[in-house]
Amino acid sequence: MPYITHLAxxxxxxxxxxxxxxxxxxxxxxLSVTHAAFFGIGAYAVGILLTTTGVGFFTALLVGIxxxxxxxxxxxxxxxxxxxxxxxxxxxxxxxxxxxxFLNWQGLTRGPLGIPGIDRPExxxxxxSSNVHFLALSVVVLGIVxxxxxxxxxxSFGRALKAIRDDERALQVFGYRTVSFKLAVFMxxxxxxxxxxxxxxxxxxxIDPSSFMVMESVFILSIIILGGLADNKGAMLGAxxxxxxxxxxxxxxxxxxxxxxxxQVIYGxxxxxxxxxxxxxxxxxxxx
Amino acid sequence: MSTGWKxxxxxxxxxxxxxxxxxxxxxxxxxxxxxxxxxxxxxxPLTGGLAFVGEDYKQGMxxxxxxxxxxxxxxxxxxxxxxxxxxARQLEEAGVDVILSAFRGASLSIGSxxxxxVEGPLIFATTATSNKQPIGDLGKNFFALGAEMxxxxxxxxxxxxxxxxxxxxxxxxxxxxxxxVAGFSQGLGETKVVYxxxxxxxxxxxxxxxxxxxxAKADCLFIEVRSNAMVNFLKQIGxxxxxIPIYTNSYSVNADVVQQSPSAQVEQVIFSSTKLYNxxxxxxxxxxxYRQEYGEEPNDFAAVGYEMVRIIAEASxxxxxxxxxxxxxxxxxxxxxxxxxxxxxxxxxxKLTEYGLFGVKDGxxxxxx
Numbered sequence: 001m002p003y004i005t006h007l008a009x010x011x012x013x014x015x016x017x018x019x020x021x022x023x024x025x026x027x028x029x030x031l032s033v034t035h036a037a038f039f040g041i042g043a044y045a046v047g048i049l050l051t052t053t054g055v056g057f058f059t060a061l062l063v064g065i066x067x068x069x070x071x072x073x074x075x076x077x078x079x080x081x082x083x084x085x086x087x088x089x090x091x092x093x094x095x096x097x098x099x100x101x102f103l104n105w106q107g108l109t110r111g112p113l114g115i116p117g118i119d120r121p122e123x124x125x126x127x128x129s130s131n132v133h134f135l136a137l138s139v140v141v142l143g144i145v146x147x148x149x150x151x152x153x154x155x156s157f158g159r160a161l162k163a164i165r166d167d168e169r170a171l172q173v174f175g176y177r178t179v180s181f182k183l184a185v186f187m188x189x190x191x192x193x194x195x196x197x198x199x200x201x202x203x204x205x206x207i208d209p210s211s212f213m214v215m216e217s218v219f220i221l222s223i224i225i226l227g228g229l230a231d232n233k234g235a236m237l238g239a240x241x242x243x244x245x246x247x248x249x250x251x252x253x254x255x256x257x258x259x260x261x262x263x264q265v266i267y268g269x270x271x272x273x274x275x276x277x278x279x280x281x282x283x284x285x286x287x288x
Numbered sequence: 289m290s291t292g293w294k295x296x297x298x299x300x301x302x303x304x305x306x307x308x309x310x311x312x313x314x315x316x317x318x319x320x321x322x323x324x325x326x327x328x329x330x331x332x333p334l335t336g337g338l339a340f341v342g343e344d345y346k347q348g349m350x351x352x353x354x355x356x357x358x359x360x361x362x363x364x365x366x367x368x369x370x371x372x373x374x375x376a377r378q379l380e381e382a383g384v385d386v387i388l389s390a391f392r393g394a395s396l397s398i399g400s401x402x403x404x405x406v407e408g409p410l411i412f413a414t415t416a417t418s419n420k421q422p423i424g425d426l427g428k429n430f431f432a433l434g435a436e437m438x439x440x441x442x443x444x445x446x447x448x449x450x451x452x453x454x455x456x457x458x459x460x461x462x463x464x465x466x467x468x469v470a471g472f473s474q475g476l477g478e479t480k481v482v483y484x485x486x487x488x489x490x491x492x493x494x495x496x497x498x499x500x501x502x503x504a505k506a507d508c509l510f511i512e513v514r515s516n517a518m519v520n521f522l523k524q525i526g527x528x529x530x531x532i533p534i535y536t537n538s539y540s541v542n543a544d545v546v547q548q549s550p551s552a553q554v555e556q557v558i559f560s561s562t563k564l565y566n567x568x569x570x571x572x573x574x575x576x577x578y579r580q581e582y583g584e585e586p587n588d589f590a591a592v593g594y595e596m597v598r599i600i601a602e603a604s605x606x607x608x609x610x611x612x613x614x615x616x617x618x619x620x621x622x623x624x625x626x627x628x629x630x631x632x633x634x635x636x637x638x639k640l641t642e643y644g645l646f647g648v649k650d651g652x653x654x655x656x657x
Binding site for chain 2: 001002003004006007010103111112113114116117118204205206207208210211228234237241247250259260261263264278281282283284
């Protein structure tokens with residue numbers, strides 16, 4: 001049971017990341033590969049504030065959201081000049097920069113030593129110390145993030161985002177300032193990723209830069225591609241699948257000498273097969 | 289039902305079938321380990337950049353598990369904090385009493401989660417903490433062995449200070465690397481560090497860095513690099529005809545490095561290590577068993593892995609599966625081992641109280657100090 005609870009917590013955190021990235025990639029059609037950076041900003045904000053100041057988890061989380069929002073505003077201003085592959089490449093560059101900050105600003109982040117001993121969330125004296133309680137908290141937060149994403153997707157703002165994805169020029173002809181829409185959704189998405197980061201830091205209770213590398217952004221992108229672009233339920237399903245698949249492969253009885261290596265090979269093969277036969281993902285309607 | 293959902297259900301059915309088959313085959317393969325002895329799980333990096341060390345730990349642990357009749361299950365954590373915690377939770381679910389782990393990120397994510405929970409499996413980590421960067425109290429359920437393996441830089445810095453008047457340091461950007469460089473610089477005393485640089489752990493071409501060291505006119509060089517890249521480094525040092533003492537530690541040097549590197553360069557290397565190469569009777573026995581089992585030479589990591597399982601096995605003889613009793617034994621550990629004397633301090637760090645410096649002569653390790 002502790003193992004299942006643990007995986008459920010991770011799924012809920014990564015589902016938040018999937019749902020938030022889906023707003024940018026799925027609904028708006030901007031191929032962002034920088035989500036792990038905002039995930040990391042939320043995690044470091046909570047990690048640093050909880051271990052060095054007396055502030056509570058939720059205050060620290062709020063700071064994380066604000067910092068991620070501000071940084072995403074600056075990044076978004078630059079990224080909004082790009083489209084398609086160039087957007088992806090530029091966003092990847094920002095992930096590398098922020099990762100380097102986590103790694104090298106040792107006075108603040110402790111660099112590769114990481115930050116151990118991060119406290120669990122506490123509200124009105126109640127500490128979410130047990131994993132079951134933490135799961136309840138993360139499911140509630142996921143519910144809020146999901147509801148917000150659904151609201152955005154089905155609002156007039158969401159329809160504008162879909163129009164940007166389908167034909168940005170056409171929308172501009174009608175007088176829409178598409179840059180503002182792209183910037184706004186990018187900031188909302190970054191804020192949501194920071195929430196996931198804060199929960200992650202507080203759950204694992206230890207963070208270091210290795211959790212926020214470019215590969216993590218690729219992993220989050222895989223979640224929404226596999227689950228289905230422009231479908232929030234698909235993003236959640238993608239998180240369930242990509243978290244559980246490698247864990248499930250631990251149980252497949254392979255000789256111990258090659259089990260770890262084979263697990264990665266099988267994991268990769270299954271993803272390739274799924275993309276070959278279901279390129280739009282489980283529930284998606286669009287392809288990249 | 290849409291095609292998408294049909295796919296989802298298809299995947300679920302496949303997963304259930306494979307899981308059922310896995311459970312069935314495991315039931316048939318269940319080993320008859322004594323129920324009275326500790327069930328041990330290990331979370332090691334068997335994939336990723338540190339797999340070459342993870343494999344050494346694994347082989348050492350498996351050798352000891354076989355020798356002392358311990359039920360050992362090894363899971364891959366890739367040295368990644370989240371992956372390692374996943375593996376630890378799975379081992380907990382499988383009912384292990386002790387989780388062994390290696391490396392800081394992996395060990396601290398597991399240690400932070402279980403260290404204060406005495407109901408959970410006992411956590412016994414290595415190369416997780418350092419004398420330079422103590423991690424603080426992770427709880428009475430967390431023990432760490434061999435902080436000196438990470439803090440080894442100071443030992444070799446003290447040795448170097450007599451002959452080296454201007455030093456250069458190169459290290460991969462890892463916690464252990466930065467720790468060792470800090471230790472080396474401290475150990476150097478009055479000796480100045482005229483050039484210091486870092487590089488990514490997956491670096492294999494060191495020519496630019498070597499040229500910078502050459503330009504800085506350093507008398508000696510400290511480097512922290514993965515042993516699988518050390519051969520490249522030594523060959524590239526040779527390309528520039530640099531005749532400079534190279535100080536490092538057992539993370540960067542092993543028997544393969546000695547065999548594959550140009551002898552002129554490898555004989556310039558002096559490295560800090562545990563007392564593994566002293567060739568006592570116990571060590572000879574370990575070397576013999578290891579060679580017979582794996583057809584290769586053991587190194588520090590294999591030896592430490594072996595010791596971790598041996599310590600638990602011997603504690604288990606006295607305590608059975610009583611975790612509190614095993615914790616008490618670990619808290620008061622003071623014994624000889626193949627890596628030197630081991631003593632537990634007040635922070636539950638099991639210290640390697642003696643450490644050696646070794647060099648290479650005619651393709652073999654020789655004691656320097």
